Amino acid sequence: MQIQCDSVKPKQTRKIKPTRRSVSGTYPFRGETAIPYESTVERDFLIRKEFSLYVLDIIPQPVQIPFTSKK
Structure with a gap:
């Protein structure tokens, strides 16, 4: 199953604390x-x-960006 890059919006994966x-x-x-x-x-x-x-928008780090590759 392949997930297209533009079909999933990246999101913040952990809360940044002081x-x-x-x-x-x-x-x-x-x-x-x-x-x-x-x-x-x-x-x-x-x-x-x-x-x-x-x-257009900024997602705080760290972020997980899903992608597909041909390799």
């Missing part, structure tokens, strides 16, 4: 969705992608 060892928090992506992040790199990525017209 941490004391690194920077964590939530970013109000486009003022609509609170996206959790676990590092300054993730936070900065969210800030940069907020202004991209090509980005």
Whole structure:
């Protein structure tokens, strides 16, 4: 059985919790969705992608993306 890539929407696989060892928090992506992040790199990525017209939605990491391969 094959599952098409566009038939399954990727989703967050675990809850991101606050941490004391690194920077964590939530970013109000486009003022609509609170996206959790676990590092300054993730936070900065969210800030940069907020202004991209090509980005429709962001799914917090870690994410599981199903795909099919011919190999």
